[in-house]
Amino acid sequence: MAVDTADAFTAQNIVTTPPQTLSEVARATGTTFILALFVTLSGKPCAKLVPIEAVEQLQDDGVGFAGYAAGHMGQEPKDSDLVAVPDVSSFTPIPFVKPGLAIVHCDPHVEGKPWPYAPRVILKETLKKASDLGLSVNVGAEIEYFLVHRVGDGALTTADTADVSRQPCYDARDVTRMYDHLTEVSAAMNALGWGNYANDHEDGNGQFEQNFDYADAMTTADRVITARYLLSVIAEKRGMKATFMPKPFSDRTGSGMHLHLSLWNDAGSVFPDGDDPKGLGLSRTAYAFIAGILEHACALQGVIAPTVNSYKRTGATSTSSGATWSPRYATYGGNDRTHYLRVPDKNRVELRGGDGSANPYLAAATAIAAGLDGIERDLDPGTPGSGDSPSDMLPMTLLHAMDALESDPVVTGALDVAGPGVAEYFATLKREEFFAWHNTVSPWELDHYLTAF
Incomplete structure (x- = not known):
């Protein structure tokens, strides 16, 4: 029951900065480990813990998951890996949880294409409409x-x-x-x-x-x-x-x-x-x-x-x-x-x-x-x-x-x-x-x- 104000949804000032790679932003914030995270259709957060030494690999190739094991993602055991591709704009340092820890939200892909069962992919397509x-x-x-x-x-x-x-x-x-x-x-x-x-x-x-x-x-x-x-x-x-x-x-x-x-x-x-x-x-x-x-x-x-x-x-x-x-x-x-x-x-x-x-x-x-x-x-x-x-x-x-x-x-x-x-x-x-x-x-x-x- 948030307290409402009439101007709560007025326009915000937007600060634009040059785009950074995941590697650049992670190193600049003193990150040592990254939770590369996505959620299933049921809302379960799934992640792999990636060390900063592998940040370029995460950035360039994503990180693989057995989709069926993750939960409700529209896959069977025989299916190709879900590859979580990080969205650098979502990078979130959380050192108050563990020193050097960060989260980056990811878009699951299968065989190089966005996976249609991935909730984040679904929202992206809706926003395009x-x-x-x-x-x-x-x-x-x-x-x-x-x-x-x-x-x-x-x-x-x-x-x-x-x-x-x-x-x-x-x-x-x-x-x-x-x-x-x-x-x-x-x-x-x-x-x-x-x-x-x-x-x-x-x-x-x-x-x-x-x-x-x-x-x-x-x-x-x-x-x-x-x-x-x-x-x-x-x-x-x-x-x-x-x-x-x-x-x-x-x-x-x-x-x-x-x-x-x-x-x-x-x-x-x-x-x-x-x-x-x-x-x-x-x-x-x-x-x-x-x-x-x-x-x-x-x-x-x-x-x-x-x-x-x-x-x-x-x-x-x-x-x-x-x-x-x-x-x-x-x-x-x-x-x-x-x-x-x-x-x-x-x-x-x-x-x-x-x-x-x-x-x-x-x-x-x-x-x-x-x-x-x-x-x-x-x-x-x-x-x-x-x-x-x-x-x-x-x-x-x-x-x-x-x-x-x-x-x-x-x-x-x-x-x-x-x-x-x-x-x-x-x-x-x-x-x-x-x-x-x-x-x-x-x-x-x-x-x-x-x-x-």
């Missing part, structure tokens, strides 16, 4: 997470045992007890130039959010992956686990990954319009973008809320604090956090349906594709604040979301933008995930059925 329309996309991301311990029987407990109040959101005492963790993360973000501007306790006991400035869509997606990595390793140093699981506790608010989206052209932001008859200060283009996301919301949920657990967040009826903060209907409105799409000011729209399990590259790619479809078709989202009818309801389970995804040519087209078969592969994986959960007997079933008959 936006560019063809004369548009660029800026994205801000809100990363919510819990700090927990996992005890001997597998149960989760709040890492801070004193964090027990019914409404802990923004509690200064809870923030202060986690001061060392929060300030270390904040200092790391600012050292990287991300512009950390707020660190707060969220709505659930043990839940936090640490905000950083928006950037272009690719940079923000890279930063989400880096931030999750940093949060995890910094928490581990203090004996805690940072979890981005959407709903780790039945009675607490879930963790979202809200995306703030804005469109730009050579003249600046295309969202504001002072003559807006709908009253939100938005342009016709902005409303069409909103309408596209709303029209494809059910299919979009399969990507931005991609786990069984996701639907325990969006389907929650109550929490100990009194609100779920999770949308159940595909609606939009002004500065109102009950909507799927919130318009906090005239410069952006906030997509609130995504959660902590979302792959940021896929989430951004599909949301952008849905919005661009609205622009190309000049759709109208209707009156702000209307909706909440059964036809606007979001999918109740991951299985329902996959049904919606497979029937939506825009969202499947966004996943298949770099090559065919990705959407079908993704939907199959998610259906298998649903049925693996469905086939597992849970404590709830034992409690309700063991002696009921």
Whole structure:
């Protein structure tokens, strides 16, 4: 729940510098080892640790992975290696994790061509489509997470045992007890130039959010992956686990990954319009973008809320604090956090349906594709604040979301933008995930059925 300001998405000054090679930038920053990193479709970060002595080889040839072993990357054991090709613009020194360590985000290739199942490749192709329309996309991301311990029987407990109040959101005492963790993360973000501007306790006991400035869509997606990595390793140093699981506790608010989206052209932001008859200060283009996301919301949920657990967040009826903060209907409105799409000011729209399990590259790619479809078709989202009818309801389970995804040519087209078969592969994986959960007997079933008959 970041504090909003009306000028949060105004234009930034851009400093241009001569391009450097990976070798030059690594040596200039005193790097001794590089994590050459990519993520799978399910969001797992995969990396090889490359010494500075081999940086030229990484730069020129990339580094190879057995794609099937890495996870959900559309490969079988017999397939050729994935070769992770570094994007030097993403180079990120992280000496606060280990002295001399850096991350570089990579684009997986197979046999010399970008691999269509690679999330970063998918987002790149989507951004090219936006560019063809004369548009660029800026994205801000809100990363919510819990700090927990996992005890001997597998149960989760709040890492801070004193964090027990019914409404802990923004509690200064809870923030202060986690001061060392929060300030270390904040200092790391600012050292990287991300512009950390707020660190707060969220709505659930043990839940936090640490905000950083928006950037272009690719940079923000890279930063989400880096931030999750940093949060995890910094928490581990203090004996805690940072979890981005959407709903780790039945009675607490879930963790979202809200995306703030804005469109730009050579003249600046295309969202504001002072003559807006709908009253939100938005342009016709902005409303069409909103309408596209709303029209494809059910299919979009399969990507931005991609786990069984996701639907325990969006389907929650109550929490100990009194609100779920999770949308159940595909609606939009002004500065109102009950909507799927919130318009906090005239410069952006906030997509609130995504959660902590979302792959940021896929989430951004599909949301952008849905919005661009609205622009190309000049759709109208209707009156702000209307909706909440059964036809606007979001999918109740991951299985329902996959049904919606497979029937939506825009969202499947966004996943298949770099090559065919990705959407079908993704939907199959998610259906298998649903049925693996469905086939597992849970404590709830034992409690309700063991002696009921």
